[in-house]
Amino acid sequence: MRHVVTDPKRTAANRQGIGMTSQRTRERLVDQLIALGVQDVRVLDVMRSTPRHLFLDEALAHRAYEDKSLPIGHNQTLSRPYTVARMSELLLASCAAKKVLEIGTGSGYQTSVLAQLVPRLLTMERIEPLLDRARDRLQQIGIHNVVYKHGDGHEGWPAREPFDGIMVTAAPLQVPQALQWQLSEGGCMIIPVGDNDQYLLKITRSGNHFSKQKIEAANFVPLVNGLL
Numbered sequence: 001m002r003h004v005v006t007d008p009k010r011t012a013a014n015r016q017g018i019g020m021t022s023q024r025t026r027e028r029l030v031d032q033l034i035a036l037g038v039q040d041v042r043v044l045d046v047m048r049s050t051p052r053h054l055f056l057d058e059a060l061a062h063r064a065y066e067d068k069s070l071p072i073g074h075n076q077t078l079s080r081p082y083t084v085a086r087m088s089e090l091l092l093a094s095c096a097a098k099k100v101l102e103i104g105t106g107s108g109y110q111t112s113v114l115a116q117l118v119p120r121l122l123t124m125e126r127i128e129p130l131l132d133r134a135r136d137r138l139q140q141i142g143i144h145n146v147v148y149k150h151g152d153g154h155e156g157w158p159a160r161e162p163f164d165g166i167m168v169t170a171a172p173l174q175v176p177q178a179l180q181w182q183l184s185e186g187g188c189m190i191i192p193v194g195d196n197d198q199y200l201l202k203i204t205r206s207g208n209h210f211s212k213q214k215i216e217a218a219n220f221v222p223l224v225n226g227l228l
Contacts, residue, residue: 021053021064029065033085036067040089046116047085052078054137055109069219072107074127074228076221079169083218084110087167087190087200088117090215094202095188097165103153103179104169104223108134114167115143122147122160127228154225156182163187170223171198180210192218 030048038044053064055078060070069077087110091097100118105111105125111134115121125131128150135148149157153168154176162184168191175193183189183205193201200215 021051021061025065026052029067029081032067033082036082038082038085038089040092042092042117043085043089043113046088046113047081050109050112050116051141052081052109054141055107055112055134072130074130076106076127076130078107078109079220084113086216087169088113090190090200090202091165091167091188092117094190094204095165095186099163099184100165100167101157101160101163101182102167102169103156105131105134105148106169108137110167110169111146112138112141112143115146118165119145120147121145122149122157122163124149124151124153124157126150126152126224126226129228150227152225152227153223154178158182165189166191168192168223169220171195171218171220172223175201175203175212176223180205183210192220194218195222 026048030044053061056064056070063070067081069080072078097118099120100114102111102114102123105123111123123146131148131150138146156179161182163182164184164187166179166189171192171194173195179189187205189203191201192198198218200218202213202215204211
């Protein structure tokens with residue numbers, strides 16, 4: 001793993017942001033999230049303080065606080081802030097999320113939000129350059145309670161199961177069975193499912209039974225097999 005040397009003053013200034021990445025711009029985004037129905041104060045506080053612009057290429061940083069998904073390379077996207085907030089809120093409301101597995105690290109933005117909301121977070125990404133970049137970004141902003149793995153999300157992380165919560169940030173055609181069985185008793189999974197007609201699904205484990213509840217329409221990149 002490579003080591004990144006940063007200037008603390010420069011990092012602090014970048015995190016604070018100016019202009020279209022300023023705190024005022026973030027406050028406007030939080031107001032939009034509230035208007036869209038996000039209510040959990042913990043989630044709203046984290047969305048307000050997390051520097052989304054640092055998870056994008058510099059050319060797109062000025063659009064960081066729009067409620068839109070944005071490209072991050074490798075045919076992947078940074079989810080729109082509403083989606084990040086909504087999925088985080090659902091996870092916190094649905095289970096005692098002390099140990100959580102995230103499938104699809106991507107840019108690391110959703111990872112950074114979750115890491116500020118749960119004590120233990122493990123995250124997996126199939127595209128190694130994205131995983132390396134996300135790890136660097138999270139370390140630069142002072143987030144250190146995350147364990148990273150380059151792996152296929154369909155398989156989950158059996159060596160670290162069970163998980164109180166699992167969040168999947170890409171859409172399979174069907175729920176991977178391996179992920180369900182890695183939930184702890186009473187644990188829950190928030191996952192988008194489908195192809196052109198996607199929906200967000202909440203799955204809760206009770207013994208060998210898994211209850212499923214459709215939440216709302218969704219729009220995610222597909223969950224793909226294999227490593228890059």
